[in-house]
Amino acid sequence: MERLVALCKRRGFIFQCSEIYGGINGFWDYGPLGVELKNNLRDAWWDVMVRNPPPGPDGQPVDIVGLDCSIISHPRVWEASGHVGGFADPMQTCRQCKKLFRADHVAESLAESEWVAALLELCEPGAVPNTWIPRRGELERWAKTRGRKLAPGLAIVREPGLVAGIAEDEHDAPALLTIVSSPGPTISEVRPPCPVCGGDLTEPRQFNLMFETFVGAVRDDEAKAYLRPETAQGMFYNFKNVLDSTRVKVPFGICQVGRSFRNEVTPRNYIFRSREFEQMELEFFVHPSEADTWYQYWRQARYDWWCGLGLAGRNLRLRDHDQDELAHYAKDSGGCCDVEYAFPFSGEKGFTELEGIAYRSNYDLTQHQRVSGVKLEYFDAERNERYLPHVIEPAAGLTRGVLAVLCEAYTVDETRPSPELMRFHPRLAPVKAGVFPLVNKEGMPEVAERIYQDLRRRVGPCQYDAKQSIGKRYARMDEAGTPFCVTVDGQTLTDQTVTVRDRDTGSQVRVASDQVVGWVAGRVRGDDGIG
Numbered sequence: 440m441e442r443l444v445a446l447c448k449r450r451g452f453i454f455q456c457s458e459i460y461g462g463i464n465g466f467w468d469y470g471p472l473g474v475e476l477k478n479n480l481r482d483a484w485w486d487v488m489v490r491n492p493p494p495g496p497d498g499q500p501v502d503i504v505g506l507d508c509s510i511i512s513h514p515r516v517w518e519a520s521g522h523v524g525g526f527a528d529p530m531q532t533c534r535q536c537k538k539l540f541r542a543d544h545v546a547e548s549l550a551e552s553e554w555v556a557a558l559l560e561l562c563e564p565g566a567v568p569n570t571w572i573p574r575r576g577e578l579e580r581w582a583k584t585r586g587r588k589l590a591p592g593l594a595i596v597r598e599p600g601l602v603a604g605i606a607e608d609e610h611d612a613p614a615l616l617t618i619v620s621s622p623g624p625t626i627s628e629v630r631p632p633c634p635v636c637g638g639d640l641t642e643p644r645q646f647n648l649m650f651e652t653f654v655g656a657v658r659d660d661e662a663k664a665y666l667r668p669e670t671a672q673g674m675f676y677n678f679k680n681v682l683d684s685t686r687v688k689v690p691f692g693i694c695q696v697g698r699s700f701r702n703e704v705t706p707r708n709y710i711f712r713s714r715e716f717e718q719m720e721l722e723f724f725v726h727p728s729e730a731d732t733w734y735q736y737w738r739q740a741r742y743d744w745w746c747g748l749g750l751a752g753r754n755l756r757l758r759d760h761d762q763d764e765l766a767h768y769a770k771d772s773g774g775c776c777d778v779e780y781a782f783p784f785s786g787e788k789g790f791t792e793l794e795g796i797a798y799r800s801n802y803d804l805t806q807h808q809r810v811s812g813v814k815l816e817y818f819d820a821e822r823n824e825r826y827l828p829h830v831i832e833p834a835a836g837l838t839r840g841v842l843a844v845l846c847e848a849y850t851v852d853e854t855r856p857s858p859e860l861m862r863f864h865p866r867l868a869p870v871k872a873g874v875f876p877l878v879n880k881e882g883m884p885e886v887a888e889r890i891y892q893d894l895r896r897r898v899g900p901c902q903y904d905a906k907q908s909i910g911k912r913y914a915r916m917d918e919a920g921t922p923f924c925v926t927v928d929g930q931t932l933t934d935q936t937v938t939v940r941d942r943d944t945g946s947q948v949r950v951a952s953d954q955v956v957g958w959v960a961g962r963v964r965g966d967d968g969i970g
């Protein structure tokens with residue numbers, strides 16, 4: 440991750456937001472290459488979801504329309520959706536260092552904690568796997584020396600005399616951590632300690648993740664509004680508007696791409712969990728009797744789409760939720776699954792969520808109908824039936840998708856003169872081609888400039904580079920993930936061909952200079968179903 444993050448900054452993919460002021464946790468800016476990559480991913484999604492969706496389960500065309508809703512909406516939207524009452528994470532604070540933690544992330548953070556690793560080194564492994572026997576003498580010495588630096592909040596560091604009360608028995612890790620962090624000889628509180636300093640954590644408290652703001656000049660409760668925490672609700676409160684203004688019929692979908700905001704307790708892992716991020720969501724409205732068929736359809740279609748972007752293989756999987764993971768709206772319905780990616784920080788589980796596909800029943804339309812008092816029922820002329828449609832929701836993270844694409848593309852090949860390269864799918868690559876005159880004279884720049892202008896017009900962003908050695912120019916393009924480099928050389932002037940170098944293999948072919956634009960365009964467009 441560290442090398443990827445460094446490359447992303449060096450080459451202008453992602454910058455820390457307001458970096459010259461020290462940055463702000465959970466907010467990121469997309470640089471010149473990053474914004475192209477993000478837009479390409481967004482466009483690939485929009486093309487395959489709205490403009491040209493694959494045929495439905497019965498082979499018939501699928502109807503999906505787009506929306507672009509406000510980030511701030513009527514606050515009652517969020518009452519109806521359940522976000523005001525329930526969109527919260529359990530949060531714990533360390534009484535010593537004052538750091539905040541999501542209660543459900545503490546165990547994971549302890550597993551990665553430096554002081555926990557150091558503490559376990561002071562113990563003998565027990566006979567039972569994953570148990571440890573503390574060596575009291577060493578523990579006390581550590582508490583008075585290295586422990587003061589690594590875990591100043593830990594009870595046995597604050598009071599090394601407590602070590603005397605610790606039994607030299609076999610303990611598993613949670614028990615051992617409880618013992619070394621319990622404030623007195625009697626273990627009254629069985630809460631894990633702070634992963635950063637070893638201090639005492641408070642009871643978990645619910646913390647609502649919505650960002651609040653005020654609309655208008657007066658800052659009182661009446662004027663309170665929220666930045667949307669998901670794009671989904673715009674599709675529900677506009678359901679009737681879409682029905683009344685278009686000719687769509689159930690089954691049909693509404694899509695939206697846009698920013699969402701969550702005041703995450705612990706934004707982390709680069710852009711993976713941010714406080715401002717972008718989502719790409721589809722709400723697909725169906726007759727209840729067809730919900731399962733459409734759920735299965737979208738489950739597969741969404742997985743296949745990510746595969747088509749080059750994420751296929753051992754880094755991508757589809758995982759059905761266990762019963763106890765299901766969201767409130769999905770409890771009594773057909774289920775939820777996630778498309779998961781093996782991010783480098785995914786830890787023991789190995790995979791983390793990239794997109795969720797949920798069967799939301801008719802929970803949201805029911806709620807908005809009840810809270811707004813406006814009838815949202817659909818009249819199905821074919822069935823002669825009036826009902827609130829059920830919903831299948833594939834909800835993907837655009838910015839999280841960018842991170843998956845970056846991770847998948849990042850390659851180190853020590854056999855190359857410049858070992859780091861980004862193997863983006865040509866459709867996603869921020870720069871489609873580099874164009875170079877081999878030398879900046881002898882008529883080569885004129886030919887190269889003409890090809891460059893044509894490529895920009897017909898294919899997309901390209902870069903013209905006439906400086907430095909050809910090897911250095913290739914290396915710069917490899918780091919930017921540019922799939923093709925077109926070089927005009929001495930031979931061009933005699934036989935009107937140019938070389939085209941492939942980023943991944945480094946191999947070169949000669950292509951007629953008047954056909955090279957079409958050659959690159961065909962490969963960038965591809966025909967692989969990603970949109």
Ligand code: GAP
Pocket residue numbers: 668669670671701703710711712713714715716717718720792793794795834835836837838839840
């Ligand atoms: N409407 C349903 C919904 O919003 P979600 O699982 O909370 O479901 C959908 O979010 C997707 O949005 C996630 O799979 C993830 O890719 C992305 N996402 C959610 N929270 C995020 C965050 N804090 N930072 C970046 N991406 C996030």
